Amino acid sequence: MANLLWLQGGACSGNTMSFLNAEQPSVCDLVTDFGITILWHPSLGLELGDNLRNLLGSLTRGDVALDILVFEGTVIQAPDGTGTWNRFAGRPMKDWVTDLAKVASYVVAIGDCATWGGIPATAPNPTQSTGLQFLKKNHGGFLGAAYRSRAGMPVINVPGCPAHPDWITQILVAVATGRAGDLSLDDLQRPRTFFSSFTQTGCTRNMHFAYKVSATEFGQRKGCLYYDLGCRGPMTHSPCNRILWNRQSSKTRAGMPCLGCTEPEFPFHDLAPGTVFKTQTVRGVPSELPAGIDKPGYIRLTAAAKATSPSWAEEDIFVV
Amino acid sequence: MGTVQTLDISPVGRVEGDLDVRVDIQDGRVVDAWTQAQLFRGFEVILRDKDPQAGLIMTPRACGICGASHLTCAAWALDTAWQTTVPRNAILARNLGQIVETMQSQPRHHYGLFMIDYTNKNYRASRFYDEAVRRWAPFTGKHYEIGIAISGKPVEIYALFGGQWPHSSYMVPGGVMCAPTLTDVTRATGILEYVRRTWLEPVWLGCSLERYEEIRSHADFLAWLDEKPEHASSDLGLFWRMSADIGLDRYGAGPRRYLSWGYLPHEDRYQRPTIDGRAAAVIMRGGVFDAETGAYSAVDQAHTREDMWHAWYDEPDVAHPFDRTTRPAAATPTDFAGKYSWSTAVAHERAGRLETGPLARQLIASGAGEPWQHRDPLVLDMYRALGGPSVMLRHFARMHEAVRLYREAERILRQFQLNDVWYLKPTELDGRGWGATEAVRGALCHWVEIQGGKIKNYQIVAPTTWNVGPRTRDGVRGPMEQALIGTPIADPNDPVEVGHVCRSYDSCLVCTVHAYDARTGVQLAAFRTA
Numbered sequence: 001m002a003n004l005l006w007l008q009g010g011a012c013s014g015n016t017m018s019f020l021n022a023e024q025p026s027v028c029d030l031v032t033d034f035g036i037t038i039l040w041h042p043s044l045g046l047e048l049g050d051n052l053r054n055l056l057g058s059l060t061r062g063d064v065a066l067d068i069l070v071f072e073g074t075v076i077q078a079p080d081g082t083g084t085w086n087r088f089a090g091r092p093m094k095d096w097v098t099d100l101a102k103v104a105s106y107v108v109a110i111g112d113c114a115t116w117g118g119i120p121a122t123a124p125n126p127t128q129s130t131g132l133q134f135l136k137k138n139h140g141g142f143l144g145a146a147y148r149s150r151a152g153m154p155v156i157n158v159p160g161c162p163a164h165p166d167w168i169t170q171i172l173v174a175v176a177t178g179r180a181g182d183l184s185l186d187d188l189q190r191p192r193t194f195f196s197s198f199t200q201t202g203c204t205r206n207m208h209f210a211y212k213v214s215a216t217e218f219g220q221r222k223g224c225l226y227y228d229l230g231c232r233g234p235m236t237h238s239p240c241n242r243i244l245w246n247r248q249s250s251k252t253r254a255g256m257p258c259l260g261c262t263e264p265e266f267p268f269h270d271l272a273p274g275t276v277f278k279t280q281t282v283r284g285v286p287s288e289l290p291a292g293i294d295k296p297g298y299i300r301l302t303a304a305a306k307a308t309s310p311s312w313a314e315e316d317i318f319v320v
Numbered sequence: 321m322g323t324v325q326t327l328d329i330s331p332v333g334r335v336e337g338d339l340d341v342r343v344d345i346q347d348g349r350v351v352d353a354w355t356q357a358q359l360f361r362g363f364e365v366i367l368r369d370k371d372p373q374a375g376l377i378m379t380p381r382a383c384g385i386c387g388a389s390h391l392t393c394a395a396w397a398l399d400t401a402w403q404t405t406v407p408r409n410a411i412l413a414r415n416l417g418q419i420v421e422t423m424q425s426q427p428r429h430h431y432g433l434f435m436i437d438y439t440n441k442n443y444r445a446s447r448f449y450d451e452a453v454r455r456w457a458p459f460t461g462k463h464y465e466i467g468i469a470i471s472g473k474p475v476e477i478y479a480l481f482g483g484q485w486p487h488s489s490y491m492v493p494g495g496v497m498c499a500p501t502l503t504d505v506t507r508a509t510g511i512l513e514y515v516r517r518t519w520l521e522p523v524w525l526g527c528s529l530e531r532y533e534e535i536r537s538h539a540d541f542l543a544w545l546d547e548k549p550e551h552a553s554s555d556l557g558l559f560w561r562m563s564a565d566i567g568l569d570r571y572g573a574g575p576r577r578y579l580s581w582g583y584l585p586h587e588d589r590y591q592r593p594t595i596d597g598r599a600a601a602v603i604m605r606g607g608v609f610d611a612e613t614g615a616y617s618a619v620d621q622a623h624t625r626e627d628m629w630h631a632w633y634d635e636p637d638v639a640h641p642f643d644r645t646t647r648p649a650a651a652t653p654t655d656f657a658g659k660y661s662w663s664t665a666v667a668h669e670r671a672g673r674l675e676t677g678p679l680a681r682q683l684i685a686s687g688a689g690e691p692w693q694h695r696d697p698l699v700l701d702m703y704r705a706l707g708g709p710s711v712m713l714r715h716f717a718r719m720h721e722a723v724r725l726y727r728e729a730e731r732i733l734r735q736f737q738l739n740d741v742w743y744l745k746p747t748e749l750d751g752r753g754w755g756a757t758e759a760v761r762g763a764l765c766h767w768v769e770i771q772g773g774k775i776k777n778y779q780i781v782a783p784t785t786w787n788v789g790p791r792t793r794d795g796v797r798g799p800m801e802q803a804l805i806g807t808p809i810a811d812p813n814d815p816v817e818v819g820h821v822c823r824s825y826d827s828c829l830v831c832t833v834h835a836y837d838a839r840t841g842v843q844l845a846a847f848r849t850a
Contacts, residue, residue, distance in 0.1 A: 010361050014384025014486045020428060021472035021485075028468060031459045044432060044458065076359075079650045085360045087340075119366070119381045126362035126648070161381060162487055218497040219410075219743030240484075246476045248507070251483030255497040256490050259377065271374035273774040277492070320502050320738040 002067040002176040005059065005100065006041040009086055009093050010120045010129050011073025014162040015111040016043050021246060022165035030169065036176050039064075053089050060099040068175055069104035069149075071097065074113040074120045074129035075142040085127055094142065097132070101143055105151045106175050107132065108158060110168055115157040115188075116264040117141075123270045133157070133189065137264045151180065157189040161261040166243050167194050188264060190237070198291065199258045200233035202241030203250070204318075209234070211309040212302045218255060221318040225257040227286070230279045232260035232268070234290035324351060325812055339788060339827060341800075342656070343818055345809050350818065353797070353804035354656050355788045357663035360632070364646040367778035372398065372748060372770045375778055376489045379766065382780065385428075387486045388421040388478065389759035390780075393766040396585075398493035399593040401753030401770055404746040409736055410495035411587040413481050416508075416732045418584070419725045421485065422760040423474035423515065425826075426722050427524075429760075430555075431456065431467030434715060434823050438562055440816040448562040455558070463523060463555060470519040477508045477729075495743030502738060509733050512726070520726060524719070526554025532723055536698055538705035556719055563712040567808070572711035572821040574803035575673050578680035579619060579786065581765055582606025583758035584728065586692065587735060595621065595754045603728070604694045604758070608671045609684045611703055616687050619668070621754050621765060624781060626664040629793035633664070637793055641767045641779035642752065665789040665798060666781055675799040676762030676786045677825060678718040679709060694724065714824040718760075748773065759783055761826040784827045800825055 008016070020027055027044070030036045038044060039059075040052060058064045075094050076086035083092030101107055109132045112118030116136050120129040133141040133155040141155075148154060158167050171191060174180055184192045200206065208215075208224040215223030225231035233241075233252050240250045240258070252258055257277060260266050269275035280287045289298050325345035340356040363382055367374055375394040380387035392414055399406055435456040443449050455463040475485035481498050482488035490497045516529065525532050527550065535541050544551055551557050563569060582602035585593075590601035599606055599618055608617050627638050632649040654660050667673050674680075679699065686700035699717050706713060750772065756765035762783025769777040789798040797805075800822060809815045 010359065012381050012384040012387075014381065014387065017384040017428075017486050020432070020468060021475065023469070023472065026465075026469060028459050028465045038459075076361075078360075079648075079652075084652055085648075087358050119363075119378055120361050122366050122378075124365065126365040127360060129361075162384065217743065217745050218492055219495055219499050219741060221499045221501065244479075245484035246472070246479035248476045248479040249483055250479075251488060251490075254479070254481060254483035254488075254490060255499060256483045256488060259489075261487075267374075267377055271370040271377065273369075273371045276371040276373040276377065318501055 001035045001037070003037050003039050003065055004068040004070060004172070005039045005066055006070040006072065007088070007093070007096065007100075008042050009071065009073035009097070009113070010076045010127055011111075011113055013043065013072075015072045015168070016041070018162040018165050019110075019168050020165075022169045023247070025169055025173065030172060034173055034176050036172060039066075056089060056096065056100070060103060062103055066100060066104045067106065068172065069100050069107045070110055070172075071107065071114045071132055072110045074117055074127070075132065076120075077128035077130065077142075078126065079128075081128070097142065101132075101147065101149070104149050106153055106156065106180060107149045108156045108171060108175075109133070110158050111163050112159050112161040112261060112266055115159040116266070118161060119267065122267055134264055153180070153183075154185070154189050156183065156185065156191065159188075159190060159262045159264075160238065161259075161266060164240070164243060164245065167191075167239075190262070194239050194243075195237040195262060197237070197239055197242060198234060199236040199238045199240045199252065199262075200290075201239070203233055203252045204241075205252060208313070210305060211313040212305040213309070213313050215255070220255070222314075222316045225252060225255070226279065226290075228279050229257045230275075230277050231257035232263075232288075233258040235288060236260040236263055238262040339822070341804070341818065341822060343804055343807075343815070345812055345815075348809055350804050350807040350809065353801045354660060355663075355790065355798055355800050356654065356661045357784075357788060360648055360662045362646070362648065364644070364778055364780065365648075367775050370775050372401075372768075372773065372775060373492070374775060375766065375768060376492060379780065380487050380489060383782070384486050385425055386421070386759040386761070386764070387488075388417045388482075389757050389764050390766070391489060391491050392418055392757045393755035393764055393780075394768075395491035395493060396593055396598075396755030396757075397753035397766045397768045398755075399746075399753070400595050400755065401751040401768060402493050402746045402749045404494045404593065405744050406591050406593060407495050407741045407744055408587045408591065409740050409742045410491075411585055411590060412732045412735050413496045413498065413500075413742065414491050415584045415587075416729060417478050417482055417491070418757060419729045419732070420474040420477045422725055423722065423729070424471050424485070425760040426718065427467040427519070428471040429826050430719065431461075431464045432471075433826070435464075435559070437816050437819050437823065438566070440814070442810055442814065442816050443566050446562060446565050448558060448565055451558065452562060455555075466519060466523055470515060473511055473515050476511050480504045480508050492743070494746040495741070497743070499742045500736070500738065505733055505736055505738065512729055512733070516726065520722065524555050524722065526550035526552075526557060529723055529726065536696075536701075538698075538702045541698070541702070559719065560712070560716065563715075568712040568820060569706055569710045571807045571817070572714065572803045572824055573709045573806075574675045574714075574799045576610070576612050576709060577671060577674050578609045578611065578683055579668065579671075579674035579676045579763050580604070580606040580681045580684050580758060581619065581756035581763045583681065595752075598756065603692070604681060605684055605687070605689045607684050607687075608668060608674065609680070609687070610671075611683055611700070611709070616684070617671075621756065621767070623669040623671075625667050625669050626781070627667060627792040628664050630659055630790035631661050631664045632659050641781060642769065642777065644777070644779050646779070661790040663785050663789045665792040666785045667792055667796075673792070673796055673799055673802070674786060676783045677714070678721050678760070678762075679714045680762065681758060682717040682720065696724070711820045711824045718826065762786060787825045788827050800827070
C-alpha cells in the first residue's frame with residue numbers, strides 16, 4: 001500500500017501521457033494490483049473540488065500519509081519569486097510544493113521540467129522556472145541541495161522529455177513494494193539502473209557509427225546520425241534503445257537524432273541559431289565527442305574506422 | 321428573482337493544463353460565467369532569437385497530448401517560409417502521425433476524462449446508472465481499463481514513424497526524418513487492425529465499420545440504435561441513451577458558429593506548400609460555418625485577431641498574431657471587469673467568436689466540397705433534428721470522427737511508396753510562414769517570422785485559445801463561457817453539469833470550476849472538471 005499524489009506545475013502533461021502508455025504494469029494495474037492509491041492526479045480520477053483542498057490540508061498536517069509525491073513540470077517562481085503565474089487550488093503551486101515536500105516520504109521528479117527546468121527554463125526563462133532540486137546542471141533548484149524527503153532520500157530524478165513510462169512505473173513499484181532501499185542514484189540523482197548506459201547502447205545504427213558512415217541528411221535508412229545531424233546518442237545517458245518506446249522503436253532507430261533530453265542541459269545550446277539538427281564542429285571534428293573519448297583518440301578511431309570499413313558499409317542494409 | 325450564487329471551480333480537473341471557471345448561479349441555472357487560463361509558460365518569449373527550427377523541438381512540448389499537431393504546424397510553417405517541396409510520402413507520414421495521435425486522445429478523453437462524470441451520484445436515478453458505474457468508474461470500470469489500455473496502441477504506430485510518442489520531432493521542413501521499411505508498414509497495419517478488432521468495433525460501436533458507415537442521418541442513427549442490442553449497449557449507444565436520459569441534449573450550446581482550419585493536406589495537392597494554397601488542398605475542408613443560417617465561408621489566417629483587453633498582457637487591445645509581442649503583465653490579479661486570463665480572446669475579424677473542435681469539423685463536412693474531400697451530412701442533420709448543439713452532440717461528433725480517421729489511416733498505409741523519397745533538403749530562407757492543422761480538440765496554427773537566420777516572432781493560437789478565451793473588449797463571451805449559460809445545476813455543492821460542459825470541449829487546460837452565490841458572494845464549491 002502506498003499513497004501517491006501527482007501534481008503538475010509548468011507542464012505540458014507529456015509525462016502523464018507517457019505514463020498512460022505503460023503496460024505491465026499499466027496505470028490501472030498500479031491501482032488494482034500494486035495497491036497504489038492515487039490520492040489525486042490532475043487528469044485522472046474523480047474531481048474533488050473542496051475535497052481536494054481538504055485532502056491537501058490533511059496531507060500537509062500529516063493526518064494522511066503522503067508516501068510518494070510525484071511532481072511533473074517546472075516550479076514557476078515568476079513574477080519576482082511570487083509564483084503567481086502558476087496558481088493552483090487558491091495559491092501559488094510553489095507553496096504547495098514547499099509544504100508537501102516536507103511531509104512526503106519520497107519525492108519523485110518526473111520529466112525534464114521537474115528535474116532540471118527543461119524547456120520552460122530555456123533562456124531567457126520568462127517564468128523563472130526551476131526543477132525541484134536542480135536548475136539545469138546546478139544543484140539546488142527549488143528545494144535546495146540539502147533537501148531530503150522523510151525517508152532520507154533526495155529528490156529521485158526521472159528525466160526525459162518525456163520520461164519513458166517504464167522508468168516511471170518501475171520506480172513507483174519499487175517504492176510501493178518496499179524496494180526503495182535498492183534504488184541507487186547517480187550524481188544527478190537519476191536511478192543508475194536506467195541512466196548508466198547510453199542512448200547509443202542498442203541503437204540499430206551502431207555499425208554505421210563504428211565504420212563512420214554518416215546519414216548526411218534526413219530520410220536515409222542507413223548511416224549514423226552523430227556525424228552530421230547533431231545526434232547526442234553517444235554522450236547521453238538513457239536506455240532509449242534498450243527499453244524501446246511505445247514497445248516499438250526509438251528516435252534514433254526511426255531516423256531522428258537524439259536531443260539529449262535526459263541530460264540537464266536539454267535543450268542544448270539553448271536552441272541558438274545554427275545548433276538545431278546540426279553537428280557542431282571545429283575544423284571538421286565534432287566539438288562534442290562520444291563520452292570518454294578525447295580528440296586525438298577520436299581522430300585515430302575514425303581514421304581506423306574508415307580504413308577498415310567493410311565493403312557493405314555504404315550499402316543500405318535496412319531495405320524495403 | 322431567486323438568489324444568485326457564484327461557483328468558483330478551481331481547479332477543474334481532468335482537462336489538460338490549468339483552467340479556472342467561475343459561474344454565477346441563480347434559480348438553479350448558470351446565469352454568467354468566466355473562464356480563466358491560469359498558467360503561463362512563455363513559449364513565444366523563449367522562441368525569440370532562436371534557431372529557425374527551434375519550434376520543431378519546443379512546440380510539441382507545448383502540449384503533451386497534441387504534440388503531433390504542434391509539430392505539424394511547426395513543420396508546415398517552415399515549409400511555407402522556406403518554400404520547400406514536400407514529398408508525397410512525407411505528407412502521408414505527417415498525416416498518419418496526426419491521426420494516430422488523435423486515435424490515442426479519443427479513448428483517453430472519453431474514458432479518462434468525460435464518461436467518469438456519468439458515474440456521478442447525481443445520476444443515481446437514471447436507469448443507466450448501474451451500468452455506467454460498472455463500465456466507466458475510474459481505474460476499476462470494465463471499459464475504463466479497456467479504454468486506457470487501447471489508448472496506448474495507436475501511438476505505437478507513431479513510434480514506428482517518429483521513434484516515440486509523445487514528443488518526437490520527426491516532421492521537418494522538406495519532409496520527414498524517417499524512411500520506413502515494409503515491416504514498419506505491415507506492423508502499423510497490424511496495430512491498426514488490432515485496435516479495430518479489440519475495441520473500435522466490439523466496444524466503441526458494437527458493429528462493423530461498414531455497418532456504422534451506412535448511417536447518414538439522424539433517422540438512420542436511431543434505426544441503427546434499435547437494430548440490435550449490441551448497438552444500443554455499445555459505448556456509443558449507451559453514451560447516447562444515457563446522455564438523453566440525464567438531459568445532456570438540452571444545454572451546453574455555445575456560440576453556434578464554427579471554425580476549422582481544415583485537416584490533412586492531400587498528398588498530391590500540397591507538395592509546394594504556400595500560406596494561401598493550403599485551404600484548397602485539405603481532405604477535411606476548413607471554413608467558418610454558421611449552423612443556424614447554414615452560411616459557409618472560406619477562412620484565411622489573415623482574419624485572425626487576438627483581443628487582449630481581458631488577458632494578462634501589456635499589449636495593444638487587438639492584434640493579428642504576426643503583430644503580437646507577447647509581453648506578459650507582471651501583476652496578474654483576477655479582475656473580471658478587467659484582466660482575468662492568460663488566454664487571449666481570439667476571434668475572426670468578421671465572424672467574431674467561433675467554436676472549434678470535432679463538432680465544428682463535422683458540421684463543416686456537411687457542405688459540398690470536391691469529390692476527394694470528406695463529406696458527411698450526419699452531424700448537421702442531428703443538429704437540426706435535435707434543435708441545436710449541446711454537450712451530447714459535441715461529444716457525439718468526437719466519437720463519430722473515430723471511424724472516419726481510422727479509415728484515413730488505413731488509406732495512408734496503402735498509399736506509401738516505400739522506394740520513393742521521404743525528404744528533400746530545403747534551403748534556409750528568411751520570411752514569414754504559417755502552418756495549420758486540426759488537433760483532436762480543434763483548430764491549431766503557428767505563425768513564424770524568420771529574420772537574419774533566426775526567429776523574430778513565433779505565435780501559437782491553440783484550439784483552447786478559441787474555446788476558452790475570456791471576453792473580448794466589447795464584452796462578448798468566449799465559446800465556453802457562452803456554452804455554460806443556462807446550464808442547470810441540481811446540486812450547487814457538486815455542479816457536475818458544469819463539468820460536462822467544460823469537458824465536452826476537451827480543452828487542453830486542467831479546468832477548475834468556482835461556484836459562487838452571486839448575491840452574497842459566498843463560495844459554494846470548487847472542483848475540477850477535467
